[in-house]
Amino acid sequence: MSAAFPGHERADSAVRNPTIPQMEHATQSKSDRRPLTGDTKGTAVATAQANATDDEPSGTSGASLGSRQDTRAEAKEVNKRSLDYVLRSGCAGGLAGCAAKTVVAPLDRVKILFQASNPQYAKYTGSWFGLSAAMKDIYHFEGPRGLFKGHSATLLRIFPYAAIKFLAYEQIRAVVITSQEQETPFRRLISGSLAGITSVFFTYPLELIRVRLAFETKNSSRSSLGDTFKQIYNERISPPSTPAQTMSSTVNKVVPSSGLANFYRGFSPTMLGMLPYAGMSFLTHDTVGDWLRLPGVARYTTIPGSEGNNKKGTRRPQLTAAAELFSGAIAGLVSQTSSYPLEVIRRRMQVGGAVGDGRRLGIAETVRKISMESGSRGFFVGLTIGYIKVVPMVATSFFAYERFKWWLGI
Numbered sequence: 221m222s223a224a225f226p227g228h229e230r231a232d233s234a235v236r237n238p239t240i241p242q243m244e245h246a247t248q249s250k251s252d253r254r255p256l257t258g259d260t261k262g263t264a265v266a267t268a269q270a271n272a273t274d275d276e277p278s279g280t281s282g283a284s285l286g287s288r289q290d291t292r293a294e295a296k297e298v299n300k301r302s303l304d305y306v307l308r309s310g311c312a313g314g315l316a317g318c319a320a321k322t323v324v325a326p327l328d329r330v331k332i333l334f335q336a337s338n339p340q341y342a343k344y345t346g347s348w349f350g351l352s353a354a355m356k357d358i359y360h361f362e363g364p365r366g367l368f369k370g371h372s373a374t375l376l377r378i379f380p381y382a383a384i385k386f387l388a389y390e391q392i393r394a395v396v397i398t399s400q401e402q403e404t405p406f407r408r409l410i411s412g413s414l415a416g417i418t419s420v421f422f423t424y425p426l427e428l429i430r431v432r433l434a435f436e437t438k439n440s441s442r443s444s445l446g447d448t449f450k451q452i453y454n455e456r457i458s459p460p461s462t463p464a465q466t467m468s469s470t471v472n473k474v475v476p477s478s479g480l481a482n483f484y485r486g487f488s489p490t491m492l493g494m495l496p497y498a499g500m501s502f503l504t505h506d507t508v509g510d511w512l513r514l515p516g517v518a519r520y521t522t523i524p525g526s527e528g529n530n531k532k533g534t535r536r537p538q539l540t541a542a543a544e545l546f547s548g549a550i551a552g553l554v555s556q557t558s559s560y561p562l563e564v565i566r567r568r569m570q571v572g573g574a575v576g577d578g579r580r581l582g583i584a585e586t587v588r589k590i591s592m593e594s595g596s597r598g599f600f601v602g603l604t605i606g607y608i609k610v611v612p613m614v615a616t617s618f619f620a621y622e623r624f625k626w627w628l629g630i
Contacts, residue, residue: 300394305630309390310383312624317382320617321374326367327609328374330354332434334602335567337593345601351608370433373445377426381419386621389415389502408506409499416498420490425483427490428452431570452482486569489583493562501555505618508547512539526626538626545615552614556606561599563606564590 299305321328330351333341341357344350358366393411397403420427432448512521513536526538539547565586581589590598 300390306387308628308630309625310387312621312628312630313386314379314383315624316386316617316620317378318375319620320382320613321378322371323616324609324613325371325374326355327351327605329358329367329369329434331602331605331609332370332431332567334605335564336431336435336571337568337601338435351605370430373426373430373433377423377430381423381427382617384422385415385419385498388418405503405507408503412502413495413499415502416494417491419498420494424487424490425480428483428485428570431567435571453479455482486566489562489566489569489586493559493566497555497559497563500558501551501614504554505547505551505614508550509536509539512543512547513537538622541619544619544622548615548618549611551618552610552612553607555614556603556610560603560606564599564601 300309330341333354334345334350337345341354344354344357355367362369389411392414393408396407396411429445429448429452432452433445512518518537521539521543522537523540524537527536538544565583568586568590569581569583594601
């Protein structure tokens with residue numbers, strides 16, 4: 221019967237052994253899982269992608285796209301030559317300079333009086349209490365405004381000065397230091413020195429006017445900006461007291477005896493002093509900033525999440541307020557010490573037209589005069605005040621500049 225009816229035999233076998241259909245189904249499943257080739261494989265991949273897309277929420281897809289776009293936007297290169305960057309950087313530098321100078325304006329007034337050996341305040345030099353005594357005298361004879369005398373000229377000068385200085389440093393640094401391998405102390409020093417010289421060249425006349433206003437102490441002869449400008453412009457060089465031809469008298473014959481040249485009294489030592497001052501200031505600030513960003517201390521000195529992307533890759537994280545102020549304070553201390561003697565020479569040359577015979581003094585002659593009057597200590601008169609003034613000033617300047625840059629998105 222089985223031979224006559226093979227179908228019945230198969231059916232009977234299935235009934236007797238119910239696992240046969242299951243084995244056949246498993247065999248078919250294995251054949252379905254064989255590697256796909258050609259069009260079959262491509263179709264399967266496309267189907268899987270379509271299913272994944274259908275299963276993915278629409279919000280997730282939009283978020284992924286937005287994330288990729290944000291990454292590309294952050295990776296976009298910052299063009300430091302663009303007008304937008306120049307304006308933002310200059311504005312940040314100018315505001316930082318004004319903030320720093322306002323903080324230390326009273327100390328700056330006293331320091332100028334000491335440096336220029338003002339007769340009324342010479343008795344206070346060399347004393348630990350000379351600073352407070354001098355400030356009390358100024359307050360008593362000239363009132364609160366006396367502590368800020370010359371500050372209006374300071375603000376007129378410091379905004380363009382600081383703007384040009386920080387902007388020039390950014391631009392020069394971008395040219396001198398083009399890669400991480402070139403981030404050397406010498407290149408940082410050169411970048412800072414050139415930036416300082418550039419800013420001084422364009423703003424020195426305003427600095428001279430400010431010093432003249434601060435040097436003036438007589439209540440009866442207070443001068444305005446216009447009066448001081450006219451006085452400097454009209455000052456004439458007195459002829460040599462002896463007929464002997466000296467280097468100074470020869471120079472006086474060549475240099476104009478009055479006019480715009482008078483606004484550059486003391487310019488040569490200023491340029492020489494700016495080389496170590498600005499150079500060491502930027503070098504020290506950047507170096508200390510690197511130390512404070514080292515992995516061992518970064519958790520205590522940096523603001524979490526403040527890093528970003530810029531032209532060279534990852535922007536350095538922002539330092540905390542205390543760390544940034546500390547970095548700027550050390551920069552001010554080092555730069556002031558390295559350049560102070562030249563600053564004293566510059567101040568004496570700047571007020572040369574307001575005291576004595578009005579003759580324009582050269583660097584060598586000024587050095588001899590200071591040495592004869594006070595010896596080597598004369599080149600460091602007011603240095604204590606300089607430290608008290610420069611440390612908070614430079615700290616405030618760098619802190620404000622870094623914060624303004626951060627807020628302005630550069």
